[in-house]
Amino acid sequence: MNKISIIVPCYNEEEAIPLFYKEVNKVMRKMKEVKFELLFINDGSIDNTLKEVKELAKSNKEVKYISFSRNFGKEAAMMAGLDYASGDYIAIMDVDLQDPPEMLEEMYNIIKNNEEIDCVGLKTDEHKEYGIFRRFFTSCYYKLVSKLSKTEMVPGARDFRLMTRQMVDAVLELKEYNRYSKGIFSFVGFETKWISYKVPKRVAGSSKWNIFKLFVYAIDAIVGFSTVPLTISIVVGVLFCFISIVAIIFIIVRTLIFGDPVDGWPSLVCIMFFLSGIQLFCTGIMGAYLSKTYTEVKRRPIYIIKETNYK
Numbered sequence: 207m208n209k210i211s212i213i214v215p216c217y218n219e220e221e222a223i224p225l226f227y228k229e230v231n232k233v234m235r236k237m238k239e240v241k242f243e244l245l246f247i248n249d250g251s252i253d254n255t256l257k258e259v260k261e262l263a264k265s266n267k268e269v270k271y272i273s274f275s276r277n278f279g280k281e282a283a284m285m286a287g288l289d290y291a292s293g294d295y296i297a298i299m300d301v302d303l304q305d306p307p308e309m310l311e312e313m314y315n316i317i318k319n320n321e322e323i324d325c326v327g328l329k330t331d332e333h334k335e336y337g338i339f340r341r342f343f344t345s346c347y348y349k350l351v352s353k354l355s356k357t358e359m360v361p362g363a364r365d366f367r368l369m370t371r372q373m374v375d376a377v378l379e380l381k382e383y384n385r386y387s388k389g390i391f392s393f394v395g396f397e398t399k400w401i402s403y404k405v406p407k408r409v410a411g412s413s414k415w416n417i418f419k420l421f422v423y424a425i426d427a428i429v430g431f432s433t434v435p436l437t438i439s440i441v442v443g444v445l446f447c448f449i450s451i452v453a454i455i456f457i458i459v460r461t462l463i464f465g466d467p468v469d470g471w472p473s474l475v476c477i478m479f480f481l482s483g484i485q486l487f488c489t490g491i492m493g494a495y496l497s498k499t500y501t502e503v504k505r506r507p508i509y510i511i512k513e514t515n516y517k
């Protein structure tokens with residue numbers, strides 16, 4: 207009998223947990239041909255999330271929990287889940303029911319009945335809940351990332367997915383500290399089938415993302431999966447050296463022919479501003495890689511567990 211592990215990262219989700227369990231339970235009862243393991247990761251919640259999960263675990267033996275010592279972020283929570291999950295198939299699902307549990311059956315049937323498919327992922331083509339501003343930047347961003355990086359990033363991909371044990375083992379081989387899982391799942395390869403769906407509204411609680419966090423996450427993706435920006439800064443540097451040589455020759459020739467009238471101060475200031483801007487930008491790019499290298503070499507744990515009922 208196959209076993210599916212469902213990893214559920216939770217951060218301040220006390221209201222969503224009972225609602226989520228109710229839905230997931232329906233699915234578990236319906237899919238009689240498989241065993242389930244429900245792995246809640248309490249990512250340092252400051253509300254009653256852990257209490258709710260423990261309550262569930264008391265009466266349902268398939269419910270497991272891992273509770274972090276503080277908030278480590280969803281990436282860390284997913285990693286912990288993958289580390290501990292014992293199933294033959296492993297799913298990652300949000301607790302806010304934006305990843306509808308009833309889709310699991312369809313996903314399982316696809317992965318079960320197609321030898322060549324190792325992962326079923328969910329993506330959305332609709333972002334109606336986002337404003338025009340965010341939609342525009344999201345689409346530009348995905349174009350940019352796919353140009354910069356050899357790793358394919360699917361636009362609108364959710365974290366909701368069902369994977370085979372083999373693929374999860376491959377993911378676990380990537381032990382980096384700065385984790386951008388959309389990139390990691392794509393990096394390991396394997397055959398992923400994408401299903402489109404319309405993301406429903408959150409059942410309870412509120413989204414943990416804001417513009418600033420999204421921006422940092424976006425930078426993580428680029429720095430984590432591409433070194434092209436470093437090359438771009440070299441190209442820009444070489445280009446400007448070349449332009450300056452041409453300019454020097456031009457000025458020498460002009461002075462020889464027309465003498466040396468002292469003007470051109472405003473243009474000089476503009477050039478200075480422009481070039482210092484470029485320099486700072488390139489230093490910033492290097493800084494971004496350096497800081498990632500720095501956090502990487504420290505080899506700090508990705509998460510720290512305070513308590514768990516996992517044996």
Ligand code: UDP
Nearest residue numbers: 215216217249279280283300301413414415
């Ligand atoms: N989450 C988490 N740690 C965090 C932030 C979020 O484990 O630091 C969980 C959260 O509880 C939820 C999932 O990640 O189950 C997705 O979060 P959210 O719904 O806020 O993201 P959105 O759906 O808005 O992208």
Ligand code: MG
Nearest residue numbers: 300302304408
């Ligand atoms: Mg959500």
